[in-house]
Structures are given as structure tokens and as C-alpha cells.
Amino acid sequence: MNSVKIGIDLYGGDNAPSSVVEGALFALKNKFLSPEELVIVGNEISKEDLDKISNLQIVPAKNLVSNETKPTEVLKMKESSMYVGCEMLKNNELNAFVSAGNTGALLSSGTFVAGRLPGIKRPALVLALPSKSNKPKILVDAGANAEVKAEHFYDFAREGIAYAKFLNLENPRVGILNIGSEDEKGNSIVREASNLLKEEKKFNYVGYVEARELFDDTCDIIVTDGFTGNNVLKTMEGTAYFILHELKETIKKGGLFTKLGALFLRGSLKSLVNKIDYRSYGGTFFLGVNGVLVKAHGSSDAEAIANALYVAYRAAKFDLIEKIEI
Amino acid sequence: MNSVKIGIDLYGGDNAPSSVVEGALFALKNKFLSPEELVIVGNEISKEDLDKISNLQIVPAKNLVSNETKPTEVLKMKESSMYVGCEMLKNNELNAFVSAGNTGALLSSGTFVAGRLPGIKRPALVLALPSKSNKPKILVDAGANAEVKAEHFYDFAREGIAYAKFLNLENPRVGILNIGSEDEKGNSIVREASNLLKEEKKFNYVGYVEARELFDDTCDIIVTDGFTGNNVLKTMEGTAYFILHELKETIKKGGLFTKLGALFLRGSLKSLVNKIDYRSYGGTFFLGVNGVLVKAHGSSDAEAIANALYVAYRAAKFDLIEKIEI
Structure with missing residues (x-):
């Protein structure tokens, strides 16, 4: 174009x-x-x-x-x-x-x-999270569809894959967010969605991923419903600001060395929290x-x-x- | 007893x-x-x-x-x-x-x-999260019930309130986790559950809370389904370890002052991550x-x-x- x-x-x-x-x-x-x-x-x-x-x-x-x-x-x-x-x-x-x-x-x-x-059937909010490897991790749906059926995960995966191409991620790995890695874990929507994505040969589907792996290099695209996705996003934000808050409290109460340490690390901490706060991103695609x-x-x-x-x-x-x- | x-x-x-x-x-x-x-x-x-x-x-x-x-x-x-x-x-x-x-x-x-x-009808995993005010915040259900109906939120609230009494929280405020504070937000289960809890005069129900308020003093008991609750918990954990990881990277690459700063703050950071890692808690109640x-x-x-x-x-x-x- x-x-x-x-x-x-x-x-x-x-x-x-x-x-x-x-x-x-x-x-x-x-x-x-x-x-x-x-x-x-x-x-x-x-x-x-x-x-x-x-x-x-x-x-x-x-x-x-x-x-x-x-x-x-x-x-x-x-x-x-x-x-x-x-x-x-x-x-x-x-x-x-x-x-x-x-x-x-x-x-x-x-x-x-x-x-x-x-x-x-279901456009979704797609965004890139930071990660430990510095490769972006894509989250779909980050909050558009609070009520979903298993078949909508198919759309979410395709939207995520298009975005992955935009971000130069080759043959991106698609995972479904679940509360465990075993087949029987989660709710019926997630299990049905997993079977659907497994059947689609075009997808490089890697199975379930857990929220504690959000920032790890276990997949490139995390697919979830918009209710869970939005909660995950806001939990990240809340946790980052909580850590910043607690550090400030520690520093206030701390001695000279703690205060010096804080001074030296201040810039790094701030930029880190910004990295995690999705509100500071340029924007989110509604794909x-x-x-x-x-x-x-x-x-x-x-x-x-x-x-x-x-x-x-x-x-x-x-x-x-x-x-x-x- | x-x-x-x-x-x-x-x-x-x-x-x-x-x-x-x-x-x-x-x-x-x-x-x-x-x-x-x-x-x-x-x-x-x-x-x-x-x-x-x-x-x-x-x-x-x-x-x-x-x-x-x-x-x-x-x-x-x-x-x-x-x-x-x-x-x-x-x-x-x-x-x-x-x-x-x-x-x-x-x-x-x-x-x-x-x-x-x-x-x-539904026992649930109940646990206490840390918070900015140092009062514990109670999360129910943290992962037992991946598939719920609105009526189960009633059980979750009662289980959370019992735990709040154990933690000496007086007249504990109950909130439902949602992706916005407006009435029409979320999915149908959450909206129906909110109406149920509103009707029960025994509960000090304060309406919807968002995940970015997890550590704030806006309620004492956060009620959610076990799928969302478990994802929230693991997102907290993942985010805390991600921040720790990023700080380590910054320190590795940083100059003398950054390294000194890290040294001075090391203990505080470690104890902070432990505070957030629910795995380090004594245990979780199945109430x-x-x-x-x-x-x-x-x-x-x-x-x-x-x-x-x-x-x-x-x-x-x-x-x-x-x-x-x-």
C-alpha cells in the first residue's frame, strides 16, 4: 500500500x-x-x-x-x-x-x-506485552469480548497471528491461557477451544500456557477471552504499581544506604513500571x-x-x- | 474450641x-x-x-x-x-x-x-493477598471452581467473610471482580452475581472492583470465579518475577552506581517479591x-x-x- x-x-x-x-x-x-x-x-x-x-x-x-x-x-x-x-x-x-x-x-x-x-465473528483487542526475552508477547483478547464461545478463539488466534506478522515474529506460537497445563484443566470453553485450535493445521498451536509464564518465551500469542484478558492486563498494572509503592515505603523507612540505593535505581524502576503499564503503549489494535x-x-x-x-x-x-x- | x-x-x-x-x-x-x-x-x-x-x-x-x-x-x-x-x-x-x-x-x-x-454448593480456595495498607485482601475463589454459576458467588462471599473474621477484619467489604465499574460491564454471570449479592442484606457489598485495585483499600474481599481468580494470582506472581528479572538485567548492564543501588536495595526487593508470591504463604484454605x-x-x-x-x-x-x- x-x-x-x-x-x-x-x-x-x-x-x-x-x-x-x-x-x-x-x-x-x-x-x-x-x-x-x-x-x-x-x-x-x-x-x-x-x-x-x-x-x-x-x-x-x-x-x-x-x-x-x-x-x-x-x-x-x-x-x-x-x-x-x-x-x-x-x-x-x-x-x-x-x-x-x-x-x-x-x-x-x-x-x-x-x-x-x-x-x-469477533474482532478483539490485540496488544503487545513486554517479555524477558525482549520479544513482544501478544495478548488477544485484551478486553473486547467479555462473553465468548469456543469458536471465537479461532478468530482471536487469527487476529493475533496477523499482528505477530506486523511485529516480525516468524511462525508465531499460539497458546491458550489456562490454569494448568493438563488436558482436563480449565473450563469447558477453554478445553473446546483447545481442540479447535489443535485441528487447524495453519496454526502453530502449542497448547495451554499459564499466567505465570506471561513474560516467558513459551509462546508468542496468548489467546484468552476478553474478561480474563482484561483482568490479566489490569493485574499486571496493579502489581507493578504495588511493587513501586512498597519500594517507596521501604525507602522512606530505610537508612542512608537504602535511600542511596533507591536514588541510584530510580530511573530503572520507573522505566520498568512504564514498560509494564499498558496505558503507556502507543495504542491497542481492535483487529x-x-x-x-x-x-x-x-x-x-x-x-x-x-x-x-x-x-x-x-x-x-x-x-x-x-x-x-x- | x-x-x-x-x-x-x-x-x-x-x-x-x-x-x-x-x-x-x-x-x-x-x-x-x-x-x-x-x-x-x-x-x-x-x-x-x-x-x-x-x-x-x-x-x-x-x-x-x-x-x-x-x-x-x-x-x-x-x-x-x-x-x-x-x-x-x-x-x-x-x-x-x-x-x-x-x-x-x-x-x-x-x-x-x-x-x-x-x-x-461450592467450597472455594480462599487466600489473603498483601496490600498497600498492610491489611490483608481476601481473594475467593483462587482456583477451585473453573466453571461457575452466578449463585456460587453467594457461597464464595460467605466463605470470604468467614475468613475475614478470622483475620479480624470488621464488617468486611465484599466486591466482585469485573473489567469496569459500570453496571453493564462484564459477562452475564458477573452481572447476575452482582444483583444476588446486592439483595443479601447480610453482606457489605460494595459493587464491582477492578484488578488494578487489587492492592488498594477499596474492598476487603474480592469475589471471582476460580478460573479468573487463579489467572489473577499467577499474573501477580509472573509480574513480580518479571520485574525482578528486569532489574537484574538493568543491574548487570549498569555502571557502578546502579550496582551499588542494587546492593543496597537487594533485601527489600527480595522480601517484596516473596510477599507477592502466594507460594510462599503458609497455606490456602479450602473453605x-x-x-x-x-x-x-x-x-x-x-x-x-x-x-x-x-x-x-x-x-x-x-x-x-x-x-x-x-
Whole structure:
């Protein structure tokens, strides 16, 4: 794909629209993409900001979706930036769309406005976790589908594999998250899903993996339902911040050497917690819909928005959607 | 309860029977309980060890349960130490029974040999997590029931509340683990369970809690299904060890000051990871069966066995089982 169009939801995120405008300017300044490739969905941009960029495409849309908007409600908000962006994805007017807005509303717009890819029943949130080997570990579904059937694991695996290709992981190993490695472990959905994935010769399926191996090199793609996946993600986050908190307490109470030690290790610890906090990632893909849909975190600042735009741009260039094998 | 009898599974655990014999001797030496209160289930004890203790009660039983034993198989192993111990619980010949053996087999023996308390459908694994406020946080179910219905959350809450009383938590707040705080979040089981707990006036139900609050003071008892609970627990463990691993890598690559910092903080970091690693806890209660049943970790050494005996002893003295309100 040579020329791509990347849309950004002007009204998505706690700090929108200013964070989005600044993020877009940041991305352009750093040549993450060119002005011709960027489309701002929403028109609350000052004359002053507009003057900074030439050739920028602006699509009119309204600021209607809030954090309180229910997933079903957004489907009636046809003039909202979220709806308009997803509609443009569907019509191929955009190759990718980035939003830091209400997650539930975005998943709903992605599924029902952009629409599912033919052959995909369940689009899912796909993201890369850090790992001990520094190779990314992919988690699918990180929170889109709280209620699943075994057959949906098939979609999750394909979405994860497409993302693995994007991340240059060769012949990626697919594992199903379970509470033990033996065949009889887990619930009936997990066991049925395991049999399904085993039968599909296209998958490099390695069986069950446990959450304590999350950061180990035992597989490349961890497939799970969105309820468990989201809980796993938030447990990682909670644990990392708990450790940071406890260290701070130890240091407060500690003697001179402890305080010195803390001072010397401070930078390393901070960057480590950031590495684990998924909210600091550029964005999460909602894969399985028509077009590249990137969910940036609600509290994204300008730099996070710019990073999400960059990730979306690279995924569009890579033709990520075409990599989902039906 | 004045005089109690605490049984220990001689053949449970990777290092059994020697770890169990040494653990029992350690517990007696430290007066965790008296020889009259201890019952060893299994008779592979050397004359030499026996001579160290007078008044010790030994109940003959065989070493039949391995890590490969299926939960259904143990129910036919009537002479196994695990079966015999659970049968003694049922007959009130023991007030508590401790085993570091095969978890699935122990849950099965507990449920079907010791038997469920009247009014309890689902016994569950109950354990205390560390927290920022240093008050324990209780997690139910930590892995016993991978397949649940909404009504089982009612049992989990009661089991958690009994344990909270044991830990001196007054009017404990009960929360249900979910992937968001809004009413419509999660799956249908969680939503139905939330309505059930809301209706029960005996519970101090505070609604949904998220996994990122695991260590915060937003509730005292986190109720979830055993599949999610076990994944949360193992994610905590995996994350803590990942952070430790990354710090080690940073230190290896770091300069003198980083290395010094690491040296000064080493003890604090180690004890922190231990605090989070549930395997280092004395033991986990399997609550809801006839009698106090404690699962010690499979890799328990003598000290861990002794700690589990102490926890079991205190729970029996406290009459923990009577605290489960039917």
C-alpha cells in the first residue's frame, strides 16, 4: 500500500481536542506521516493551528461521545467523530482510524459501523506485552469480548497471528491461557477451544500456557477471552504499581544506604513500571474490522496520540488487515 | 474450641515425606501446637524420628496420590493419606487437615470425602493477598471452581467473610471482580452475581472492583470465579518475577552506581517479591467443607509445612468453619 489515509478522532480522550491537535502537529513535525496522509475527524480547530499545516484534510464531525455514552448509543450518533471515522474506514476513505475516546463506544462503532471482516465473528483487542526475552508477547483478547464461545478463539488466534506478522515474529506460537497445563484443566470453553485450535493445521498451536509464564518465551500469542484478558492486563498494572509503592515505603523507612540505593535505581524502576503499564503503549489494535482501528488510551497526551498515529500509519502501510487469514 | 486435633498428610508435597516429618518436628519444637494436638496421617516415619516425640498420634495410610492422580481417581484411593485425612475431618476425628499434595485431588477429597457444609454448593480456595495498607485482601475463589454459576458467588462471599473474621477484619467489604465499574460491564454471570449479592442484606457489598485495585483499600474481599481468580494470582506472581528479572538485567548492564543501588536495595526487593508470591504463604484454605482444610504449596519445605500447621491450628481454635453463616 503506497498512499495511505490515517484518521484521528478529534474529540476522543480526556484531554481532547487540544491533546489531539497537539499530537497531530507533533506527528507531522516528526514526519511520522505527511500532511496529505492525515485526516482530522472533527472541526474544532483554531485558525491559528490550521495555519501551521497545509494540505491537512478536515472532515466535519461533532463532539457527541462522552465517557458515559453506552456502546449501543453511539450507533445512533451518526454525526459523532467516532461514527464518522468508522464509516470512513468502511468506505475505504481511511486506511486507519485512531481514537482515544470511550472504549466501549469505539468497539461498538468498529464492529457495527466499520463492520467485521468477512469470516470474522469477533474482532478483539490485540496488544503487545513486554517479555524477558525482549520479544513482544501478544495478548488477544485484551478486553473486547467479555462473553465468548469456543469458536471465537479461532478468530482471536487469527487476529493475533496477523499482528505477530506486523511485529516480525516468524511462525508465531499460539497458546491458550489456562490454569494448568493438563488436558482436563480449565473450563469447558477453554478445553473446546483447545481442540479447535489443535485441528487447524495453519496454526502453530502449542497448547495451554499459564499466567505465570506471561513474560516467558513459551509462546508468542496468548489467546484468552476478553474478561480474563482484561483482568490479566489490569493485574499486571496493579502489581507493578504495588511493587513501586512498597519500594517507596521501604525507602522512606530505610537508612542512608537504602535511600542511596533507591536514588541510584530510580530511573530503572520507573522505566520498568512504564514498560509494564499498558496505558503507556502507543495504542491497542481492535483487529477484525474493516480497516486498522487503533484505541489510544483515554488519558493520552500529545506524544501518546502521535505514537498512536505512527503505529496506525505503519500498520496501514503494512496492510495489516490483509494479513488476517480467513 | 479447647482441644483440637490437626492432621498432616505425610505423603503430600514434592519433598514428602521428609519435609513433612521435619515440618512437624519444627512446629512442635516451636510450640505451634502440642504433640497431643498433632496427627500424622501416614506411617512411613523412622524409629529415630518417632523417638523424638512422645504422645504423637499416627494414623496408618498409604502413599498413593501422585501429581498425576486425577481428581476423580483419588476418590477410589480409600487407603491414601489424603482420603483418610479427609474422612477423619468428616468424622470429627480431626478439626483441621493440612496437605501439600496434588491440588485437584485435595479439592476433590475435600468436597466429596470430607463433604460440603450444609447449605454450601461450592467450597472455594480462599487466600489473603498483601496490600498497600498492610491489611490483608481476601481473594475467593483462587482456583477451585473453573466453571461457575452466578449463585456460587453467594457461597464464595460467605466463605470470604468467614475468613475475614478470622483475620479480624470488621464488617468486611465484599466486591466482585469485573473489567469496569459500570453496571453493564462484564459477562452475564458477573452481572447476575452482582444483583444476588446486592439483595443479601447480610453482606457489605460494595459493587464491582477492578484488578488494578487489587492492592488498594477499596474492598476487603474480592469475589471471582476460580478460573479468573487463579489467572489473577499467577499474573501477580509472573509480574513480580518479571520485574525482578528486569532489574537484574538493568543491574548487570549498569555502571557502578546502579550496582551499588542494587546492593543496597537487594533485601527489600527480595522480601517484596516473596510477599507477592502466594507460594510462599503458609497455606490456602479450602473453605466450605466439613472441617478446616489447608492446602500447602507442593514445593513446601519444613518451615512452610510448620507454618501451614500453625495456620490450621489457629483456624481450628477460632472455629473458622462455624463462622461460615448459612
